[in-house]
Amino acid sequence: MPSFDPYPGEATTEALDDVGHRLQANHDVQAAAAAQLAEVTRQRDAALAEVAQLRAQVRHPPWDLGRAGSGGGSLAVVGRSAAIQRVLGLADQVAPTNATVLLTGETGTGKERFATLIHESSPRARRPMVRVNCSAIPTALIESELFGREKGAYTGALSKQIGRFEVANGSTLFLDEVGDLPLDVQVKLLRVLQERTIERLGSPRPIDVDVRIIAATNRDLAEAVRSETFRSDLYYRLNVFPIEVPPLRERREDIPLLVDEIVEEIGEAMGKRFDAVARRSLEDLQQADWPGNVRELRNVLERAMILSPGPILHVDVAAATPLFGRGAANAFSSSLLADVDRDHILRVLDQAGWRIKGPGSASVRLGLKPSTLYFRMKKLGISRP
Numbered sequence: 136m137p138s139f140d141p142y143p144g145e146a147t148t149e150a151l152d153d154v155g156h157r158l159q160a161n162h163d164v165q166a167a168a169a170a171q172l173a174e175v176t177r178q179r180d181a182a183l184a185e186v187a188q189l190r191a192q193v194r195h196p197p198w199d200l201g202r203a204g205s206g207g208g209s210l211a212v213v214g215r216s217a218a219i220q221r222v223l224g225l226a227d228q229v230a231p232t233n234a235t236v237l238l239t240g241e242t243g244t245g246k247e248r249f250a251t252l253i254h255e256s257s258p259r260a261r262r263p264m265v266r267v268n269c270s271a272i273p274t275a276l277i278e279s280e281l282f283g284r285e286k287g288a289y290t291g292a293l294s295k296q297i298g299r300f301e302v303a304n305g306s307t308l309f310l311d312e313v314g315d316l317p318l319d320v321q322v323k324l325l326r327v328l329q330e331r332t333i334e335r336l337g338s339p340r341p342i343d344v345d346v347r348i349i350a351a352t353n354r355d356l357a358e359a360v361r362s363e364t365f366r367s368d369l370y371y372r373l374n375v376f377p378i379e380v381p382p383l384r385e386r387r388e389d390i391p392l393l394v395d396e397i398v399e400e401i402g403e404a405m406g407k408r409f410d411a412v413a414r415r416s417l418e419d420l421q422q423a424d425w426p427g428n429v430r431e432l433r434n435v436l437e438r439a440m441i442l443s444p445g446p447i448l449h450v451d452v453a454a455a456t457p458l459f460g461r462g463a464a465n466a467f468s469s470s471l472l473a474d475v476d477r478d479h480i481l482r483v484l485d486q487a488g489w490r491i492k493g494p495g496s497a498s499v500r501l502g503l504k505p506s507t508l509y510f511r512m513k514k515l516g517i518s519r520p
């Protein structure tokens with residue numbers, strides 16, 4: 136039987152009070168959530184602004200010697216490490232002079248980039264720097280490439296040719312891989328550097344040239360002098376202002392900056408944007424030994440960017456760099472891209488228990504559509520064991 140309520144109005148008032156309190160509490164919760172959201176948004180905007188600022192600093196760092204309007208296309212040398220700062224300091228000091236610079240260092244460390252920077256920061260920057268890769272020109276042609284030739288200077292010389300020294304008149308001549316010059320050309324180069332005049336092949340007429348020389352080599356030139364494959368007199372001529380560019384493994388702290396710069400640069404060219412590099416990948420990138428230095432880092436990133444759908448870039452450094460971790464298990468016998476791809480896909484398939492689709496499957500781990508993975512497997516001749 137229902138109980139009798141002698142004061143029905145009071146119950147209603149209590150109920151209304153209760154509803155009022157709940158509404159107030161609800162309102163307080165909403166207000167607190169809105170304040171929290173505003174704070175998170177503020178923090179996100181501040182972080183985004185900081186990222187934008189850091190990106191701008193990486194692209195145009197205070198230590199970037201490349202001056203705006205110095206012939207265009209000036210390339211920043213990215214790096215904050217003490218080692219790279221020291222090199223940048225030397226480049227800054229020598230740039231305005233006419234001194235011959237000898238850049239040494241392992242392959243891919245950035246010697247050409249430094250040469251460009253020195254030229255672009257010099258008073259000669261109005262004219263483009265002229266490059267010669269001394270190891271890429273057949274021995275028989277080096278002389279005419281460097282000094283030029285008259286028509287008919289030798290059998291087969293069907294036309295006149297202006298040599299690179301003449302082209303570089305008033306500018307800078309970058310002699311890359313100078314350590315690979317044959318001995319007889321070394322003698323002639325020495326004479327030009329001493330006398331500042333050239334003679335085209337087939338002409339006895341000396342031509343004055345005003346050329347600043349920047350030479351580079353990844354060979355140990357002092358050792359080459361000892362083994363008599365490089366002339367000591369030319370070595371001393373070139374070694375006026377030596378700059379040694381350190382290998383990447385001795386400036387690992389530069390790697391995150393380099394990665395950021397390279398991913399942005401390649402991403403622009405590819406029309407693909409990555410918001411960030413996965414933390415684990417960045418750690419691995421910093422630990423790898425990089426025998427091919429910045430060039431190798433660049434290649435590894437480019438390959439990962441092709442394979443990765445984004446927005447987070449994952450780089451399987453162990454798979455991409457044969458010497459990573461120095462473990463035999465990680466070593467590849469071939470550096471062909473197809474072989475490296477095949478090994479990598481096989482490894483991931485193995486880890487995923489050969490599941491192609493679904494959570495944790497190989498396609499998810501590789502960041503590919505299952506159909507793309509099938510296609511690649513077929514192309515690379517991979518089938519389930």
Ligand SMILES: Nc1ncnc2c1ncn2[C@@H]1O[C@H](COP(=O)(O)OP(=O)(O)OP(=O)(O)O)[C@@H](O)[C@H]1O
Nearest residue numbers: 211212213241242243244245246247248353429430
């Ligand atoms: N500090 C750097 N910042 C940004 N990119 C760099 C830097 N150093 C090198 N690179 C890039 O790495 C690649 C190799 O650099 P570069 O050609 O200057 O090396 P190198 O020492 O002249 O090599 P090699 O001795 O084989 O000719 C290029 O793509 C270059 O743009």
